Amino acid sequence: MMRPTWTPKSRNYTFIILHLVLQGMVYTEYTREVFGYCQELEFSLYYLLLPYLLLLVNLCFFALSCVTNPGTITKANELLFLQVYEFDEVMFRKNVRCPTCDLRKPARSKHCRVCNRCVHRFDHHCVWVNNCIGAWNARYFLIYLLTLTASAATMASVITAFLVQVVVFSDLYLETYIDTHGHSQVVDTVFLVQYLFLLFPRIVFLLGFLVVLSFLLGGYLCFALYLAATNQTTNEWYRAGRVLCQHCRHEAQPPPTEPRVFQNIYSHGAWSNLREIFLPAAPYKKKKK
Ligand SMILES: [Zn+2]
Numbered sequence: 001m002m003r004p005t006w007t008p009k010s011r012n013y014t015f016i017i018l019h020l021v022l023q024g025m026v027y028t029e030y031t032r033e034v035f036g037y038c039q040e041l042e043f044s045l046y047y048l049l050l051p052y053l054l055l056l057v058n059l060c061f062f063a064l065s066c067v068t069n070p071g072t073i074t075k076a077n078e079l080l081f082l083q084v085y086e087f088d089e090v091m092f093r094k095n096v097r098c099p100t101c102d103l104r105k106p107a108r109s110k111h112c113r114v115c116n117r118c119v120h121r122f123d124h125h126c127v128w129v130n131n132c133i134g135a136w137n138a139r140y141f142l143i144y145l146l147t148l149t150a151s152a153a154t155m156a157s158v159i160t161a162f163l164v165q166v167v168v169f170s171d172l173y174l175e176t177y178i179d180t181h182g183h184s185q186v187v188d189t190v191f192l193v194q195y196l197f198l199l200f201p202r203i204v205f206l207l208g209f210l211v212v213l214s215f216l217l218g219g220y221l222c223f224a225l226y227l228a229a230t231n232q233t234t235n236e237w238y239r240a241g242r243v244l245c246q247h248c249r250h251e252a253q254p255p256p257t258e259p260r261v262f263q264n265i266y267s268h269g270a271w272s273n274l275r276e277i278f279l280p281a282a283p284y285k286k287k288k289k
């Protein structure tokens with residue numbers, strides 16, 4: 001029997017707990033300080049409640065991403081999964097067996113080293129949801145990512161609006177101050193940020209954290225949407241540039257007359273690709289020819 005050359009990792013809940021603790025801390029600070037101050041400044045209640053609505057939706061899809069079977073391949077559904085996608089014979093070849101599960105690998109599947117199972121349309125293993133992202137939970141993961149980005153960005157915009165109001169109402173930007181050399185200086189952005197940090201240290205720190213988070217999540221969301229619209233998984237995107245090199249290395253004798261470069265045969269237009277994410281093929285449904 002073949003022995004795996006890698007050391008199997010194991011699933012654990014550390015990042016799920018960290019995720020919930022961070023989210024809890026951010027929302028506690030928002031509720032404890034920002035919400036009250038903004039109500040005093042007569043901000044729209046709908047605007048102030050929007051982060052809570054996004055949190056509610058986010059937590060639902062977070063839970064769904066965590067607990068939904070991503071598309072585990074078993075002896076019972078192996079044959080049905082084999083019919084869902086065609087083999088491109090470059091990245092996915094027919095009659096390849098997973099040495100660990102001892103199952104024939106359907107096209108677009110991959111063995112997850114963390115969960116120790118083969119997953120249909122494997123995208124990646126996400127430590128934040130402690131689950132693989134595959135055919136059956138990619139839709140939940142996408143909405144989870146979308147609402148998480150939206151909640152961070154919305155909260156950042158509420159805090160920014162609040163701090164701008166504070167500056168405008170206090171006419172602070174019209175003031176002057178005496179610097180360390182004893183010279184009178186007009187208030188500039190750096191001075192304003194320092195002043196606001198002294199006045200509302202936790203709120204300004206939260207804003208900095210949320211701005212960085214919004215850019216990171218926004219960038220990742222754009223990447224995930226690009227992959228969804230072009231019908232690629234993260235695994236395929238990562239391997240696409242390496243397939244030809246592996247091919248040359250493994251099949252040097254005889255050399256192929258035409259180099260077989262990876263081409264995405266699974267994309268059928270952005271709309272159809274997105275529909276595939278949100279209405280994934282179930283193992284009981286056979287592929288329509
Ligand atoms: Zn496997």
Ligand SMILES: [Zn+2]
Pocket residue numbers: 112113114115116124125126131132133
């Ligand atoms: Zn996994």
